[in-house]
Amino acid sequence: MNKTSSTLSALTAASALVLAGCSGGSGPESTDDHPAGEITVLTNRTDLVDTVFQDYADTFNETYPDVEVKFEALTDYEGDLRIRLNSRDYGDALLIPTSNVSPNQFADFFEPLGTTDELGETYRFIHDGSYDGTVYGLSTFGSAMGYVFNRDVWTEAGITTPPTTEEEYLDALQTIKDTTGAVPYYTNYADGWPLDTLAGNIGGVTGPDALNEMITDESPWTEGKDIYAIDSLLYETVAAGLTEADPTTTNWEESKTLLASGDISSMVLGSWAVTQMQDAAELAGKPRETIGFWPMPWTTDGQFESVTATDKLIAVSKNSDNKPAARAWVDWFTNDSGFAESQGAISPLLSAEEPDTLADFTELGVDYVELTPRPTGDESLINDIANSAEITLFGNQYRQQLIDTARGARDGDKAAFFDDLNARWATAVGQNQ
Amino acid sequence: MSIAPSAARQDAARPSTRPSARPRRRKTAGWGATPWLFLLIPLAFLVTFTYIPVANMFWYSVTDWDGLALEKGFVGADNFVSISTRPEYFRVFAVSLYYLVGAGAQLILALYFATLLSFNTRFKNFFKGVIFFPYLLNGVAIGLMFLYFFRPGGTLDSTLAIFGLQDPPLWLGDPSIVNISLAATSVWRYMGLNFVLFLGAIQSVPSEQYEAADLDGASSWQKFRFIILPSIRRILGLTMILAVSGALSAFEMPYIMTGGANGSTTFVIQTVDTAFRFANVGLASAMAIVLLVIVLLITAVQRKFFPDEKATVE
Numbered sequence: 197m198n199k200t201s202s203t204l205s206a207l208t209a210a211s212a213l214v215l216a217g218c219s220g221g222s223g224p225e226s227t228d229d230h231p232a233g234e235i236t237v238l239t240n241r242t243d244l245v246d247t248v249f250q251d252y253a254d255t256f257n258e259t260y261p262d263v264e265v266k267f268e269a270l271t272d273y274e275g276d277l278r279i280r281l282n283s284r285d286y287g288d289a290l291l292i293p294t295s296n297v298s299p300n301q302f303a304d305f306f307e308p309l310g311t312t313d314e315l316g317e318t319y320r321f322i323h324d325g326s327y328d329g330t331v332y333g334l335s336t337f338g339s340a341m342g343y344v345f346n347r348d349v350w351t352e353a354g355i356t357t358p359p360t361t362e363e364e365y366l367d368a369l370q371t372i373k374d375t376t377g378a379v380p381y382y383t384n385y386a387d388g389w390p391l392d393t394l395a396g397n398i399g400g401v402t403g404p405d406a407l408n409e410m411i412t413d414e415s416p417w418t419e420g421k422d423i424y425a426i427d428s429l430l431y432e433t434v435a436a437g438l439t440e441a442d443p444t445t446t447n448w449e450e451s452k453t454l455l456a457s458g459d460i461s462s463m464v465l466g467s468w469a470v471t472q473m474q475d476a477a478e479l480a481g482k483p484r485e486t487i488g489f490w491p492m493p494w495t496t497d498g499q500f501e502s503v504t505a506t507d508k509l510i511a512v513s514k515n516s517d518n519k520p521a522a523r524a525w526v527d528w529f530t531n532d533s534g535f536a537e538s539q540g541a542i543s544p545l546l547s548a549e550e551p552d553t554l555a556d557f558t559e560l561g562v563d564y565v566e567l568t569p570r571p572t573g574d575e576s577l578i579n580d581i582a583n584s585a586e587i588t589l590f591g592n593q594y595r596q597q598l599i600d601t602a603r604g605a606r607d608g609d610k611a612a613f614f615d616d617l618n619a620r621w622a623t624a625v626g627q628n629q
Numbered sequence: 630m631s632i633a634p635s636a637a638r639q640d641a642a643r644p645s646t647r648p649s650a651r652p653r654r655r656k657t658a659g660w661g662a663t664p665w666l667f668l669l670i671p672l673a674f675l676v677t678f679t680y681i682p683v684a685n686m687f688w689y690s691v692t693d694w695d696g697l698a699l700e701k702g703f704v705g706a707d708n709f710v711s712i713s714t715r716p717e718y719f720r721v722f723a724v725s726l727y728y729l730v731g732a733g734a735q736l737i738l739a740l741y742f743a744t745l746l747s748f749n750t751r752f753k754n755f756f757k758g759v760i761f762f763p764y765l766l767n768g769v770a771i772g773l774m775f776l777y778f779f780r781p782g783g784t785l786d787s788t789l790a791i792f793g794l795q796d797p798p799l800w801l802g803d804p805s806i807v808n809i810s811l812a813a814t815s816v817w818r819y820m821g822l823n824f825v826l827f828l829g830a831i832q833s834v835p836s837e838q839y840e841a842a843d844l845d846g847a848s849s850w851q852k853f854r855f856i857i858l859p860s861i862r863r864i865l866g867l868t869m870i871l872a873v874s875g876a877l878s879a880f881e882m883p884y885i886m887t888g889g890a891n892g893s894t895t896f897v898i899q900t901v902d903t904a905f906r907f908a909n910v911g912l913a914s915a916m917a918i919v920l921l922v923i924v925l926l927i928t929a930v931q932r933k934f935f936p937d938e939k940a941t942v943e
Contacts, residue, residue, distance in 0.1 A: 278905065281697055296908065297697060304699050386776075388888060442802035444887055445780035583695075583907045591906060596890045605804045605891055 231521035232262035238290035240273035240508070252533050256525065263521045281305055284515040288522035289529075291508040292325065292333045295590065299575030302332040307512040307519060309334065309526070319530070319544050321506035323569030333509030334526060335544040337536035339466035340502040340554060340564060341396045342491045344473050349378050349461040350488075358490040358500070358560065362429055365493040369438045372461050381433050382451050382460040385443030385599055391592035393466050394430065398422045399503040401494050404568045411577050414622040417614040423589075424614070425494065427598060430464075431610050434602035443599055452476035456486065464492070468507060470553040471540040489553065491562050500562040504542060577628060585624035587617060690914035696904065701911075708915035718916070721896045724808055728879040728895070731812035732872035738816075739823035740865075744853060747831045757828070764821035772885030775814045776801075804892040811893055815882045819875070823868055830861040866935035873931070874924045896920060 226232045239245055245267045253265040268287060270276045277293040280286040286305075297305065308330045309315065315331050316322040325333030350356070353372040359365040369380035384390035399406045399422060406422040417424045433439060440446060440460070454460045456477040463469075467489055474484040491500035510529060512522045529535065536543040540553035550558060570578070582589040594617070600606035601613050608616075690708055692701040712718050742760055746753050763771065778784045779800040786797045800810045834856060842852050858865070880897040883889060889898040897920070904913035 275905070278696065301697055385890070386887070388890075442781045442799050444799075444801040444807070444891055445776055445783075583909065586907050588906060593890075593902070593906065600804070600891055605802065 226263075226518050226520045228520045228523075230262070231260050231518075231524040233518045233521055234264045234266065235288040235516075235518050235521045235525060236266045236268055237525060238268050238270065238273075238277070238287040240270060240291060242269040242271055245269035248538070252529070252535070255533070256528050259528065260521070260524055263524065265525065286513055286515070288513055288516040288518055289525045290511060290513060291336070292511050294324075294509065298579045299327040299570070301576075302327045302511075303330075305514055306332040307514050307516070307523070308332060309512065309523070318546060320542070320546050321504075321544060321566070324506045325509040325511070326569070327575055328572055333511040334530045335506035336508050336510050336530070337468070337539055337544060338504050338506045338542035339396075339468040340504045340542065340557065340562075341393075341400065341464075341466055342489050342502055342557070343462050343464040344455065344469055345462040345488050345490060346378075346455055346458050346460075347486055347488045348482075349376050349458045352376050359493045360495050360500075362425070362432075362493050365429070366432055366436060366438070369433065369462070370436065373438055376458075376461070378458055379440050379454075379460045380438040380462065382446065382454065382463050383430075383434070383439050383443055383599055384446050384448055384451055384463065385596055386446040387448040388592040388596065390448060390463070390465060391595040392590060394426055394464060394595065395423075395590045396466055396503055396505050397426045397464075397492055399565050399567045400492055400501045401425045403496075404565055407567050407578065408570060410621075411571075411574070411581065412625065414625055415618040416621060417617045427595070427614070428610065429493075430595065431598055431602045431613075434599050435610075439599075439603075443596075443603070453480060456480040456482055466505075466507075467551075467553050468539065468541055474540075474553075489556050491557060491560065496563070500557075500560055501565050502557065502562050503565045503567065505567065506544070507541065580628050581621065581624045584627050585617075585620040587620060587624075686914045686917060689911055690918050692911045694910045695908040696910040697908070704911065708912045709919070711912065712915055712919055718896075718899065721894050721899050722877075724893065724895050725877050725879060727808040727812045728815060728876035729873065731816045732876045735816045735820050736823060736865075736868060736872055739820050739868075740827050742820075743824050743827035743831055744857060747828060757824075760824050761821035763818050764825075766818075768818065768881045769885055771814065771818055772882060775810075776886055779810055801887060802891070807887065807891050807893050811883050811886060812879075814886070815879065818882070823872075826864055826868060827861060830864040831857055834860045862935070866931070869935070870928055870931050873927055877924060877927075878920060 237249075239249065241249070249267050253267070256265060257263065273291065274293045274295050277286060277290070278296040281293070281297070292302070292306065302325075310331050312322055312326045312329050312331055315334070319334060321335040321338055322331060324335065325331055349372060350368075353368070353375045355368050355371065359368045372378060372380045398410075401422045402409075402420075410416045410423065413421070416422075417427065419428075451460065451463065452473055453476055455463065455473055457480055470487060470489050473487040477484055477486045491502045494501060510526050512519055512526055516522050530544055536548070537551065540551045542551060542554075543549075554562075578589070587594050597606060598613060601608050601610070689701070691703060691705055693704045693707075694701040742756075746757055750756070781797075781799060781802075785800065789797050798806060801807050838856050839852060842856060847855070878897050879895045880901075883893045883895055884898050884901070887893045889895070889902065894902075896916070900913045900916040900920070903916060904910050
């Protein structure tokens with residue numbers, strides 16, 4: 197009796213564990229002509245997933261009535277997805293976590309969507325989602341680089357046209373500090389990720405080949421080169437005391453309100469931020485036009501340059517059970533949803549118009565620069581070099597250290613800091629040849 | 630001699646042999662498998678979430694895996710070699726010293742409060758609640774709260790201004806005091822746990838010993854030194870080991886509040902950054918193993934000086 201009972205209980209326990217993993221369910225066959233079934237779409241927009249995205253799902257169902265779209269919003273999108281990509285469960289349609297996945301790994305996780313030549317005729321920013329001539333991710337929207345500023349504060353300081361050189365820019369910030377008492381520049385050091393966006397300015401000084409040149413350049417932080425200009429400008433701004441008193445206690449959400457109310461006067465960000473800042477202005481009871489967007493203080497032949505780049509890319513999971521429906525969603529979202537327009541951003545479609553948020557740019561006749569595509573087969577090289585050198589080129593850690601050095605919290609000066617970066621970069625370039 | 634006849638009669642009455650083959654029947658009803666069934670779920674959790682990941686980590690430390698690639702390349706002891714040849718990895722242990730001093734202060738304060746609140750004090754229970762409460766709060770909530778506390782013009786600065794200190798330093802912005810601020814936050818958070826452990830241990834001391842000490846005319850300090858301390862030796866030894874290993878692996882407070890910026894990086898933060906920022910899970914796993922070895926060494930040394938007393942039957 198004892199022996200049978202214990203065997204029985206052991207079997208029950210074992211089967212309970214095994215059966216828990218089984219899942220049932222099957223529906224109508226999903227094909228390319230007739231997508232059907234259920235798909236899960238992963239997104240980082242926790243603020244839109246219950247409102248705007250539900251409307252999108254309803255509109256999508258008008259064309260594809262048999263597809264049921266479920267959304268999953270992740271707050272720490274990049275971090276969570278990095279882990280999930282190791283499993284086979286990462287939704288059907290999702291955004292590519294580009295801070296973790298290098299282009300040479302696209303084929304391992306995402307379905308090919310077409311060739312670069314073919315899709316490059318319809319879509320902008322096609323090279324960012326491509327590897328070796330095949331497209332794995334389509335752009336959801338693009339941004340132009342520049343800085344958001346509070347028009348009232350700058351007008352009060354007597355500045356109504358954007359500074360055209362770095363000296364003019366620093367003088368302008370100094371004037372703002374002296375005449376208005378606002379903090380001229382807010383670094384958003386504590387949250388960190390706003391400092392990532394500064395890398396988007398690579399290409400604004402020397403041209404579209406700037407990023408590719410860094411792959412073989414042994415000292416990119418030298419005067420005249422893009423990354424030097426970007427980081428040096430940040431350094432000089434902080435060193436001149438034109439930023440907040442304590443960078444370690446900045447707060448991104450608060451910075452929007454501070455900019456709207458005029459307590460801070462500018463921040464270098466992409467144009468994706470303009471809508472957010474204008475929303476904050478509206479909440480603070482100010483007109484949306486209070487927030488403006490000007491190009492960085494670099495001109496080529498008298499014209500301002502602004503680097504445009506894609507934001508996140510949308511892709512189809514390689515391990516999806518319902519690829520036709522997922523592809524249908526990706527295509528609909530990129531072509532018909534109007535998401536980019538709703539964000540005030542640059543649309544991924546080549547045929548679309550410039551958004552209203554770039555009204556200042558249109559007035560100034562800014563020249564838009566799109567970076568040259570990374571060399572075929574070597575798309576990940578710059579990421580590998582940055583990782584070997586442990587310089588967070590597309591991140592924020594080394595920029596935080598730069599800010600610390602500029603404000604005297606860390607030993608050294610600009611020359612020593614940049615020499616160290618160059619030395620580490622040169623070693624990494626050699627290691628990754 | 631008087632016993633012999635009755636013993637002989639008793640011997641004859643007793644049955645010749647006892648059946649030795651049959652096993653003793655258990656007094657309580659139930660299966661022999663019951664304890665194992667109860668343990669099945671916790672053991673499953675332990676194996677899945679602790680032992681398997683740790684075994685995997687030992688495997689990762691000898692590869693150059695970046696956390697995402699489908700193939701892991703074997704590199705042998707390269708990761709360990711690169712750790713020992715790069716001094717910046719060990720420089721962060723200097724930051725741990727701040728947390729070590731903080732842990733020492735934490736133990737002393739916890740012991741002090743526990744001793745004080747073991748005896749009759751007014752509002753005893755209120756103070757116990759106040760001291761233990763921070764331990765129940767979520768670490769992220771505490772981190773955010775203290776960010777507001779430490780910011781220029783924040784709570785701390787306003788309080789100091791009431792007392793006349795007009796020019797406070799930048800508590801988190803100044804790299805020479807950022808670690809002190811963070812260690813202090815850590816102490817505030819974890820003191821409650823040590824306090825409760827000590828409280829329990831002190832209260833297990835029988836009160837007759839205090840009465841005897843009073844009769845002998847002992848002062849409070851002598852009572853503490855000769856009655857309380859020896860009784861709580863084991864708890865004291867345990868918490869010291871926990872404090873030292875906690876100081877070496879300090880992570881929660883600095884990561885939430887500064888992310889390791891401004892010279893507040895600890896060894897574990899550096900490990901996490903290596904794994905996820907620089908996509909080098911292999912190297913980070915090797916760093917984690919190095920930390921494990923260091924903690925084991927320190928524990929072994931501490932056990933030598935505070936040997937475990939053998940449990941004796943009273």
